[in-house]
Amino acid sequence: MREIHAKLPHVRLADPDSAATAIEIATLRAIAEPFRAPPAVIRDLAAIVRLTDDSITIRDARIALPGSRINGYSAVARGGSAQVRARAEPVMFADLRWLYPGLPSEGGGSLDFAFVSDSGYSDFTASGIDLRSGGSALAGSAGVRVSDSTEIHDTDLRFSDVGTRLIEMLAPGVDVPLSGTLSGRAELAGTIRALRVDGDVTFRDARFGTSRLVATGEIGFGNGFRARDLRVRAMPLRMNLVRALGNPLPIGGAVTGRATIDGAVGSAWRIDGDVTHLDRGERSRVTGRARVTSGRQKTIDAYVRALPLSLTTVGRFAPRVGARDVRSVEDLSFTLNEAGVGSTIDFTVWRALEPSPLTLSVHLKGARNPALATAIAEESGGDAATPQPKHRRSASLQGFGLQVIGLTARIASRLGAKGGLLVVAVRPESLAAACGLRAGDVIENVHGAAFALRDLNRTLSARGAQPASLGIVREGSRLTLSLPHSAGVEP
Secondary structure, three states: OEEEEEEOOEEEOOEOOEOOEEEEEOEEEEEEOEOEOOOEEEOEEEEEEEEOOOEEEEEEEEEEOOOOEEEEEEEEEOOOOEEEEEEEEEEEHHHHOOOOOOOOOOOEEEEEEEEEEEOOEEEEEEEEEEEEEOOEEEEEEEEEEEOOOEEEEEEEEEEEEEEHHHHHHHOOOOOOOOOOEEEEEEEEEEEOOOEEEEEEEEEEEOOOEEEEEEEEEEEEOOOOOEEEEEEEEEEEEEHHHHHHOOOOOOOOOEEEEEEEEEEEOOOEEEEEEEEEEEEOOEEEEEEEEEEEEOOOOOEEEEEEEEOOOOHHHHHHHOOEEOOEEOOOHHHHHHHHHHHOOOOEEEEEEOOOOOOOOEEEEEEOOOOOOHHHHHHHHHHHOOOOOOOOOOOOOEEEEOOOOEEEEEOOHHHHHHOOOOOOEEEEEEOOOOHHHHOOOOOOOEEEEEOOEOOOHHHHHHHHOOOOOOOEEEEEEEOOEEEEEEEOOOOOOOO
16 A cells, blocks of 8 residues: 555554454545555545454445445454445446456446355345446346355346447456347346246347347256256347357247247256247248157157248258258158158257257157148248238038138149148048048039138038038049038038
């Protein structure tokens, strides 16, 4: 310390009636360099100091720095216990750079700080945080307890426009591979192995655009990453942002949707979600659930619906299925159709964090109602150039025990028909079941003539009590069925 100027109204170095040394500091000015440059410029310091053989107590402390005012109390005992309480209002980062040179030279705000230490643990808390630097802002509270493990508590932070450059300044050695700003909120509680999170974070980057993630649940980092009932929403998540963080994904564009994740690295992952991916005009939507297990043989057990699934995107993830390259819808369809339900085929896939493709064995299972699943996926999965109906074109013919859905000409042609309706459900012991209709049949014509879904009631009732003659396409073959008349047709 240098340039010390002090006024000490009372100094008691020894007293027969007390073993303590007492010093009253009315005012003190000095320049302190405890860690060399930059120095701490003390404009004024006042406090009452009491020293004994095993403790130091400082009360009624008031410290004035060039742009900061700090009031507080502290006590330190020889056994290692300590208490510090302080209120800084205002506090300027420039005044504290002697403690931590990584602090920015501009900005500041106010906060309350407390530190408690005893045998086996130390606890740090900050509340009433209201700090700003440039366009960045941080508010809320935070707490950390350090013992045999590290526990985060009472942490509820709000932040806006916190730049990656500021993060690198505050954490030397951290190299953020992005350039942008973070805004949002984060509530944290728990240990590193079991940390409960509730956060909503938006990242803005001039090159990558805006990504937003909302997450609630539990995560852990002991012996690898784990998640428990982690509910994540992407609103959206840019894939070039993911790649910039070191994940070599073969796709671009953005992902929106939600997912619930449970599992751990080296064990099994369970995922239930509804995710939409859009990349260069290619749109894919996948909803369902999956279980992925690790070990000597990686396995995937999934029940998903594609609404639709872009095979251009699939080809970037799975360049090969079995022995066939995936370059089109037909490539994948033919391969899966040839393999059949119950078969196991090898998918060659790209996975995040892996430098080269992996081979995964996938066991094929059948849908409970493949006709319905196909119809829904096909109808809602047309490309961007195909006008889509605002509502699903379907009809429930309760009198016949029949559920049908309208087909576009393009989809009907894939089923070997010129048009008509796809039968998606037939009630057992109904008129439709009695005449031989099955789920998956295409009703191509009625009485030998094409028809529209909106005219179905009139068409079936045109001949009174006489049965309706239905032209059916079933697995590429045409046949005629006779459907008895029934009252109560409800389109």
